[in-house]
Amino acid sequence: MRRILVTSALPYANGSVHLGHLLEHIQTDIWVRFQRMRGHQCIYVCADDTHGTATMLLAEQEGVSEEELIKRLHAEHIADFNQFHISHDNYYSTHSEENQYYSNLIYTQLMDRGYIYTENVEQLFDPERKMFLADRNVRGECPRCGAPDQPGDNCDSCGATYDARELKNPVSALSNSTPILRNSEHYFVDLPKFTEFLKEYIHNGSQQPEIANKLNEWIEGGLRGWDISRDAPYFGFPIPDTVDKFFYVWMDAPIGYLASFKNWCTKNNVDFDDFWRRDSDCEVHHFIGKDIINFHCLFWPSVLHHSDFRTPLKVHVHGMLTMDGVAMSKSRGTFVLARTYLDFFDPDYLRYYLGARLTSNSSDIDFGSEDFVTRVNGDLVGKLVNIAARSEGFLAKNFDNKLSSELAEPALWQEFVDEAESIAAWYEEGDTRRVVRRVMELADRCNQYLANKAPWQLIKDADRRDEVQGICSMGINLYRTLIGFLKPIIPGLTERSEEFLNAGPLTWENLTQPLLSHRLGTFGRLLNRIDLKTFNKMIEAGAEKPLTDDAAEPESKSEDIQIDDFLKVDLRVARIVQADVVDGADKLLRLRLDVGDHERTVLSGIRSAYKPDELIGRSTVVVANLQPRKMKFGVSEGMVLAAGPGGSDIFLLAPDEGAEPGMRVT
RNA sequence: GGCUACGUAGCUCAGCUGGUUAGAGCAUAGCAUUCAUAAUGCUAGGGUCGUUGGUUCAAGUCCAACCGUAGCUACCA
Numbered sequence A: 001m002r003r004i005l006v007t008s009a010l011p012y013a014n015g016s017v018h019l020g021h022l023l024e025h026i027q028t029d030i031w032v033r034f035q036r037m038r039g040h041q042c043i044y045v046c047a048d049d050t051h052g053t054a055t056m057l058l059a060e061q062e063g064v065s066e067e068e069l070i071k072r073l074h075a076e077h078i079a080d081f082n083q084f085h086i087s088h089d090n091y092y093s094t095h096s097e098e099n100q101y102y103s104n105l106i107y108t109q110l111m112d113r114g115y116i117y118t119e120n121v122e123q124l125f126d127p128e129r130k131m132f133l134a135d136r137n138v139r140g141e142c143p144r145c146g147a148p149d150q151p152g153d154n155c156d157s158c159g160a161t162y163d164a165r166e167l168k169n170p171v172s173a174l175s176n177s178t179p180i181l182r183n184s185e186h187y188f189v190d191l192p193k194f195t196e197f198l199k200e201y202i203h204n205g206s207q208q209p210e211i212a213n214k215l216n217e218w219i220e221g222g223l224r225g226w227d228i229s230r231d232a233p234y235f236g237f238p239i240p241d242t243v244d245k246f247f248y249v250w251m252d253a254p255i256g257y258l259a260s261f262k263n264w265c266t267k268n269n270v271d272f273d274d275f276w277r278r279d280s281d282c283e284v285h286h287f288i289g290k291d292i293i294n295f296h297c298l299f300w301p302s303v304l305h306h307s308d309f310r311t312p313l314k315v316h317v318h319g320m321l322t323m324d325g326v327a328m329s330k331s332r333g334t335f336v337l338a339r340t341y342l343d344f345f346d347p348d349y350l351r352y353y354l355g356a357r358l359t360s361n362s363s364d365i366d367f368g369s370e371d372f373v374t375r376v377n378g379d380l381v382g383k384l385v386n387i388a389a390r391s392e393g394f395l396a397k398n399f400d401n402k403l404s405s406e407l408a409e410p411a412l413w414q415e416f417v418d419e420a421e422s423i424a425a426w427y428e429e430g431d432t433r434r435v436v437r438r439v440m441e442l443a444d445r446c447n448q449y450l451a452n453k454a455p456w457q458l459i460k461d462a463d464r465r466d467e468v469q470g471i472c473s474m475g476i477n478l479y480r481t482l483i484g485f486l487k488p489i490i491p492g493l494t495e496r497s498e499e500f501l502n503a504g505p506l507t508w509e510n511l512t513q514p515l516l517s518h519r520l521g522t523f524g525r526l527l528n529r530i531d532l533k534t535f536n537k538m539i540e541a542g543a544e545k546p547l548t549d550d551a552a553e554p555e556s557k558s559e560d561i562q563i564d565d566f567l568k569v570d571l572r573v574a575r576i577v578q579a580d581v582v583d584g585a586d587k588l589l590r591l592r593l594d595v596g597d598h599e600r601t602v603l604s605g606i607r608s609a610y611k612p613d614e615l616i617g618r619s620t621v622v623v624a625n626l627q628p629r630k631m632k633f634g635v636s637e638g639m640v641l642a643a644g645p646g647g648s649d650i651f652l653l654a655p656d657e658g659a660e661p662g663m664r665v666t
Numbered sequence B: 001g002g003c004u005a006c007g008u009a010g011c012u013c014a015g016c017u018g019g020u021u022a023g024a025g026c027a028u029a030g031c032a033u034u035c036a037u038a039a040u041g042c043u044a045g046g047g048u049c050g051u052u053g054g055u056u057c058a059a060g061u062c063c064a065a066c067c068g069u070a071g072c073u074a075c076c077a
Helices: A019-037 A053-062 A066-083 A097-112 A191-201 A209-220 A249-268 A272-276 A290-305 A338-342 A347-357 A369-399 A410-417 A420-429 A432-453 A462-486 A491-501 A532-543 A563-568
Strands: A003-008 A041-048 A090-093 A116-126 A138-141 A168-172 A180-189 A229-231 A245-247 A283-289 A314-318 A321-323 A365-367 A571-581 A589-594 A599-604 A619-623 A629-631 A634-636 A642-646 A649-652
Touching (some): A003 A272, A019 A041, A019 A338, A041 A066, A066 A338, A097 A249, A180 A229, A191 A290, A249 A290, A338 A347, A347 A365, A347 A432, A365 A369, A369 A432, A410 A462
Parallel strands (some): A041 A090, A321 A365
Antiparallel strands (some): A116 A180, A571 A589, A571 A619, A589 A599
C-alpha cells in the first residue's frame, strides 16, 4: 500500500470559490479518489491562504477583524467544496499555530545556515495610512502607454510590466494620498545559492517535461534573492527576532500544506515525520496552476530542502480555465462562482466535463458552453445512463429485477474488464481525458450490443425470455463496470448507481467481478439532461458583481476612443540632427531630435532598417509627451513613429515639406 | 527579438518510441429502430496532417527554415 499526501493550492481567503478553484480541486480530487479506490492510503489536505494586505484591507472595509473575516470565508469555502464532492481530509488555515510553528522553524533553519540576508528596499509609502503600498494598491498612469488608473505592477491596457515607482502621478488606492518613496530593510532568501540544487532537482522527474524546461529557463537566466518580508501593518506572522517585520504571504502559504497535514496528523495519530523527513518513502504530491510554478518548483523545494524536509515527489501543473475562449477574471466579470453554478447544475456535470478535458500536460482548458451541454447530454445521459435505463426496464417488468445466473457474453465482458489496467495507468498519470474517451468508446460498444440483440423483439417470443434476461443482465453488468471506471470523476452519479445496483460500493477490485443472480434495487432517474438556456442564465447570474476583494476595475475599453484620448498624445514634428549606433545593442539607434524649442534623445529599434547616416537631416514624427523610459543603454525621451513588420521593412513616417520641428500634429 | 509550447476534417481533439488506403466525438445528409431522458444503431460527404526544404526503403510522426497562435520575457518607446 502506498502512503500518499496530496494537496491543492490554497485558495485565498478574500473571495468565494469559483470555477478556477474547482478545476484544480476537481483534478486533485479525481486523482485522490482513484488512489483510494485502488486501496492506497491517500490523505488530501488543503487550507485557506489567509495572510497579506488584501485580507487586511478587506476586513477593514467590511469593518470586521481579519480573524472574523477569514473564519467566515473558511466556513464558506468548506461548504462549497463539499458540495462538489471534494474529499479533503483536512481543510485548514494558514492562520494557525501549526503554521506559525513551521514558518518559524523553517525560517530559523535557513537563517542559521546563512541563507537569509537583508537589503534596503525603496518602496512607495502611503503617508496618511502609514504603510508601504503593495503594487496592487498603487494606481497611476502607465509609464508606457499612459493609460490612467493602472495598478503598480502591470498595465491592463497595454500589458506592460513595470515597477510601481515608475507610475506617473501615483495615487494610493487606500487613501487617495500621494505616496512617497521610503526605504525599508527587507529579508531575502538567498535563492542564487540554491542554483545547483535546483538544477538537479528539476530533472528528477518531479515535474512535467515542459515545466522543467520553463524552470530551466528561469534558472539559466539567473536567480535573484526572494523578498520574504513585509513591513507592519501586515496581517501575518511576525518574523522572529525582528521588529515590525512580517513574513510575506507567499512564504507561509506553502508551509500551510505542512500545517494542515500536521493538524490532521494530531487528530488521527499519524506520524508527521513519516511523510516529511528527508528519506521518507511516502509520497507528496502538489496540484497547482501554471501561474504559481515559480513558488512551488523553485522557492518551495529550495526552502524545504535547506531546512531538512523532503521535497515533493511530484508537482502536477494544470493550465488556466477560460470561459468560451475568454480568460476568466474578476475584472472582466466572466467568472462563475461555485455557488452560482450550483443554483443551476449538478456538480457531477462539471466534474465530468473537466475530467473529460484534463490531461497530464499544462495546457489551458476552455469551458465551452455548447461543448459542455453536448458532452453532458450526449455522453452521460445519451450513452452511459441510457445503458442502465434501457436494460433495467425489461428486468423490472419481467424478471423481478433479478440478474441472470451467468454471463450471456463472457467475451464482451472480458473486453471491458481488460481495460481496467490501462485506465488505471491513465488515472495515475492524470490523463483523465483519455479515461473518459475510452469509457465512452466502451459505452458505444455496449449500446451497439443492445441494438444488435434487440431484446424488445425477443421479449415478444415466450420461448426466448431467458435470452432477454441474459442480454439485459449484460447491459447492467457492463454499465456497472463503466460507472466504476468513472467513479473518481462522478461520485454523485456513482453513488446513485451503487444504490440501484444494490451491491455495495464499487472498488477497483470488485468492478471486474460480475453480478450474477443478483437482485437490483429500484431504479430512479439517475441524471437529467441540460440545456444551453440554463447555462446562459448561469452566466447572467454570475455577471452580477460578486462580493470580493479588489476595488472595482474599470470597464474594458471599447476599440473606439474619443477625440480627447487622441489629444492626450502630443505628436510633434522632429528633425533628426544626429544618429548613432548604440554600442552593445543589436537593434537600437540613438537619435538626437530637434523638436523646436529643445533637443532630446530617443532610442529607437530601427537599426535593422536604417543606417545612421541616411537619417541625419530627415524630418519625422515623435511622441513628445511619452514618459521617459530607462533602458539598458540610457534613457529614451519619446518615440519616433514608424510602420512595418520589422527587420528591413521598417518605414519611418515623414511629414511633407514645409513642416518645421516642434509643430504639433493634429 | 529570445525562450517555452502549439498549429491534423466546419468545431473539439486522438494519432505511443517513424511503417499498410490518417481516426473519434459533435455538427451536416440519408436510412433503420422504438427498449430507453427527441435517447440508440447503420451509412455518406468532408482533411495536399501550417508552408517549404531535408534525413530515410518509408514521415502527420525525426531535422532545419519560414508563417501563424498562446504564455513568459527583453535593448519593443
